[in-house]
Amino acid sequence: MSKLSKAIYEIHHMDTLANQNQWMNRIHPLVKFVLTVFYIGTVVSFPKYDMAGLAGMMVYPLVVFIIGDLSFLDSIYRLRIVLPLVCFVGLFNPFFDRVPVGTLGSFTITAGMISMVTLMLKGILTVLASYILIATTTIEKLCYALRLLHVPAFFVTQLMLTYRYVSVLLAEANRIMQAYSLRAPNQKGVHFKVWGSLTGQLLLRSMDRAGEVYESMCLRGYTGEYHFGDAIHARGKDYLYLLFWCCIFALFRLLPVLNLIGGLFVA
Amino acid sequence: MSHIHINVDQVSFSYEHGEKILEDITFTAREHDAIGLIGANGVGKSTLLKLLVGLNTEYEGSIRVEEIPVEKATLPRVREKVGYVFQDSDSQLFMTTAYEDIAFAPRNYGLSQAEVDSRVQHALEMVHIEHLRDKQIYKMSGGEKKLVSIATILSMIPDIILMDEPSVALDPRNRRNLIHILNEFEHLKIIASHDLDFILDTCNRTILMADGKIIADGATREILENRALLEENGLELPYCMQGKQTC
Numbered sequence: 001m002s003k004l005s006k007a008i009y010e011i012h013h014m015d016t017l018a019n020q021n022q023w024m025n026r027i028h029p030l031v032k033f034v035l036t037v038f039y040i041g042t043v044v045s046f047p048k049y050d051m052a053g054l055a056g057m058m059v060y061p062l063v064v065f066i067i068g069d070l071s072f073l074d075s076i077y078r079l080r081i082v083l084p085l086v087c088f089v090g091l092f093n094p095f096f097d098r099v100p101v102g103t104l105g106s107f108t109i110t111a112g113m114i115s116m117v118t119l120m121l122k123g124i125l126t127v128l129a130s131y132i133l134i135a136t137t138t139i140e141k142l143c144y145a146l147r148l149l150h151v152p153a154f155f156v157t158q159l160m161l162t163y164r165y166v167s168v169l170l171a172e173a174n175r176i177m178q179a180y181s182l183r184a185p186n187q188k189g190v191h192f193k194v195w196g197s198l199t200g201q202l203l204l205r206s207m208d209r210a211g212e213v214y215e216s217m218c219l220r221g222y223t224g225e226y227h228f229g230d231a232i233h234a235r236g237k238d239y240l241y242l243l244f245w246c247c248i249f250a251l252f253r254l255l256p257v258l259n260l261i262g263g264l265f266v267a
Numbered sequence: 268m269s270h271i272h273i274n275v276d277q278v279s280f281s282y283e284h285g286e287k288i289l290e291d292i293t294f295t296a297r298e299h300d301a302i303g304l305i306g307a308n309g310v311g312k313s314t315l316l317k318l319l320v321g322l323n324t325e326y327e328g329s330i331r332v333e334e335i336p337v338e339k340a341t342l343p344r345v346r347e348k349v350g351y352v353f354q355d356s357d358s359q360l361f362m363t364t365a366y367e368d369i370a371f372a373p374r375n376y377g378l379s380q381a382e383v384d385s386r387v388q389h390a391l392e393m394v395h396i397e398h399l400r401d402k403q404i405y406k407m408s409g410g411e412k413k414l415v416s417i418a419t420i421l422s423m424i425p426d427i428i429l430m431d432e433p434s435v436a437l438d439p440r441n442r443r444n445l446i447h448i449l450n451e452f453e454h455l456k457i458i459a460s461h462d463l464d465f466i467l468d469t470c471n472r473t474i475l476m477a478d479g480k481i482i483a484d485g486a487t488r489e490i491l492e493n494r495a496l497l498e499e500n501g502l503e504l505p506y507c508m509q510g511k512q513t514c
């Protein structure tokens with residue numbers, strides 16, 4: 001499978017996950033959106049040396065991966081490009097902050113190492129929380145949640161159409177690449193001499209296709225704003241879900257829960 | 268006499284002052300007509316369909332759909348009455364699932380969720396694809412996509428259906444199914460196609476085009492049996508009339 005085919009497959013796979021009829025998928029989209037923002041805010045607010053406190057926040061992705069029937073390995077695979085970048089952020093901390101804070105056998109642990117791990121954890125947890133949101137919520141419902149938050153219709157429509165057009169662009173690029181590779185079987189990659197014409201073709205063809213999609217929308221009554229149908233009402237259990245997790249996040253943020261639990265086992 | 272749904276009077280069209288794509292096109296279409304629009308490649312069949320639904324409004328002459336002139340100001344009213352099925356289903360279907368795509372038009376017309384659900388169900392039943400309701404578009408075969416494309420139009424409850432090459436990329440079974448569905452649809456339909464056997468099976472009237480003009484307009488069988496007329500205009504007799512096996 002070519003890289004482009006894989007990219008198309010992965011977009012469709014995310015759509016499949018978001019369209020599942022799981023308990024997590026049925027939670028009100030605004031609840032999931034607000035919870036994700038709150039979670040990310042809480043994670044980011046941890047002090048840079050509070051690794052233990054931050055480790056407690058791992059409970060959210062762990063539990064949601066289980067109840068949402070999401071594959072952890074699958075998520076790591078899909079985030080394989082983003083995660084190294086996120087981890088890279090704190091990579092130089094051990095070189096700049098060399099204050100020793102403890103030892104592990106003969107190995108000295110410095111404050112820079114702790115802050116590096118904390119930064120990496122923050123990055124990984126925020127990316128995982130975003131993944132959970134998009135893997136359990138369709139783009140339409142996500143946009144609906146944004147409209148409920150009074151995000152301008154123009155912006156929401158742009159977001160949704162961009163998401164749709166990414167697929168269109170990838171599909172066109174894939175067709176062009178397949179046609180090219182079938183006629184250049186011994187060639188690795190695309191010869192630089194045809195980069196210009198292929199890019200031009202891609203642009204023209206994807207614009208044509210996007211134009212047809214837009215025409216199809218206009219012919220079915222589209223006038224600039226996407227209509228989401230009747231309001232989706234939040235149920236009692238949606239509010240309970242939000243409240244439960246907000247309490248857990250606040251608890252982990254305000255109290256050293258893991259230290260307290262650890263203290264129970266130390267005489 | 269049945270009600271006139273489409274009135275095209277001396278219509279000519281060209282892109283950006285170039286060569287004329289359509290020239291002096293005149294015809295009327297009535298309520299229960301099933302019109303086949305035939306002709307060789309590039310004679311203007313698709314362009315004519317696009318004019319009827321207002322995808323191009325810079326034409327000369329007059330087009331009226333149920334007495335409404337097709338012009339920029341009237342497009343929303345015209346498009347409520349006309350459903351247009353694209354040749355390429357991938358251009359027509361842009362939502363994630365069949366349900367979402369079929370519900371797109373009723374939602375845009377401000378219908379309640381109950382009414383949207385009912386329209387979606389009705390459209391699915393009309394094309395016998397109830398089982399595809401929640402299936403994702405990208406997982407569908409070409410035939411399934413074509414049927415969903417038609418359902419997206421039927422959910423608008425249009426008075427007129429325009430179809431561009433509907434039988435392209437369909438296997439014989441799906442093709443036969445589509446013929447059956449179209450024959451069940453009693454309102455006006457205009458089908459542009461090269462597939463003359465398909466036209467023979469679905470249309471009672473045929474318009475033959477060549478070089479942007481109407482060459483013949485009459486009963487389907489009469490036109491499709493006229494070998495000289497067809498060959499003169501870049502077509503051949505339908506397979507079933509050539510003594511070959513029919514599809």
